[in-house]
Amino acid sequence: GNSVTQMEGPVTLSEEAFLTINCTYTATGYPSLFWYVQYPGEGLQLLLKATKADDKGSNKGFEATYRKETTSFHLEKGSVQVSDSAVYFCALRGKNTGFQKLVFGTGTRLLVSP
Amino acid sequence: DADVTQTPRNRITKTGKRIMLECSQTKGHDRMYWYRQDPGLGLRLIYYSFDVKDINKGEISDGYSVSRQAQAKFSLSLESAIPNQTALYFCATSDSQGNGYTFGSGTRLTVV
Numbered sequence: 322g323n324s325v326t327q328m329e330g331p332v333t334l335s336e337e338a339f340l341t342i343n344c345t346y347t348a349t350g351y352p353s354l355f356w357y358v359q360y361p362g363e364g365l366q367l368l369l370k371a372t373k374a375d376d377k378g379s380n381k382g383f384e385a386t387y388r389k390e391t392t393s394f395h396l397e398k399g400s401v402q403v404s405d406s407a408v409y410f411c412a413l414r415g416k417n418t419g420f421q422k423l424v425f426g427t428g429t430r431l432l433v434s435p
Numbered sequence: 436d437a438d439v440t441q442t443p444r445n446r447i448t449k450t451g452k453r454i455m456l457e458c459s460q461t462k463g464h465d466r467m468y469w470y471r472q473d474p475g476l477g478l479r480l481i482y483y484s485f486d487v488k489d490i491n492k493g494e495i496s497d498g499y500s501v502s503r504q505a506q507a508k509f510s511l512s513l514e515s516a517i518p519n520q521t522a523l524y525f526c527a528t529s530d531s532q533g534n535g536y537t538f539g540s541g542t543r544l545t546v547v
Contacts, residue, residue, distance in 0.1 A: 325477075364439070364525055364538035365478075410477065414533060420485075422493070423536060425477040 323348040327411045327426035334401055334433050342396040342429045344385075344411035352413040352421075354378075354387055354394040359408040359428070368396075368409070406433045438462050441526050441539035448516050448546055456511045456542045458526030465531045467509040469493075469501060472523040472541070481524075484509055485531070516546040 328343045346354065353372045357365040369378030374389035383398045394411060408428045415421040439460045448454050458467065465486055470478040480493030482501040490503055498520060500512045513520055526539040 362540070364540045365527075365536075366538070367536065420483075420491075421533060422480050422483070423533075425479075427475055427477040 323415055323424045325411050325426035327429055330430040332431050336435055337400045340398040340401045342409055344394045346392050346413050352415045355412040356396050357410040401433045403433045438537050439539035441542050445543045452516050454513045454516055456524055458509045460507050460528045462528050462537055464528035466529045468527040469511045470525045518546045521546045
């Protein structure tokens with residue numbers, strides 16, 4: 322079945338550092354890929370998405386590129402801020418016929434210090 | 436008001452008690468979902484509903500039941516709570532194509 326593997330956290334960075342959170346997936350065909358962010362005490366919010374190979378999703382300075390060859394969708398940001406501290410979830414949804422549930426990775430906690 | 440509202444936000448209950456978690460939405464979405472979040476396990480799907488008359492089990496439905504009272508309301512029940520049901524529970528909605536997932540703020544449930 323479909324699955325998502327993302328790097329374990331926590332990831333601890335200083336403000337203005339470069340961020341990479343790795344995500345790889347296993348799926349039949351070419352799923353849609355997502356990054357969700359969960360701030361403390363809140364629900365998940367969609368951060369960005371990509372629906373086909375080589376697409377780049379971007380939002381709030383975060384980017385991720387859908388790499389079919391490496392089945393990856395790594396999240397990057399050039400300069401993190403303290404306010405980026407949160408848990409980040411990589412997810413996929415298949416495109417086969419019938420109900421395709423959203424499948425989540427285990428989440429990666431990011432801690433950014435001043 | 437939030438698009439997806441969950442009540443209560445926090446609940447502590449005793450083993451063996453029945454408890455209901457409620458979810459209401461103003462998105463106008465047809466599909467509603469209940470997820471459970473555990474540390475190191477991500478989110479797992481408990482139940483999902485395509486409309487009032489269409490309810491389906493997810494990957495971890497044992498020990499849970501649901502009711503879709505209206506298009507906008509989807510409740511999750513634990514008939515006899517047990518400690519390993521201690522978790523963070525999220526309700527979510529999406530449109531009929533499975534797009535536009537919107538999550539509630541979660542209910543933190545502790546079973547003692």
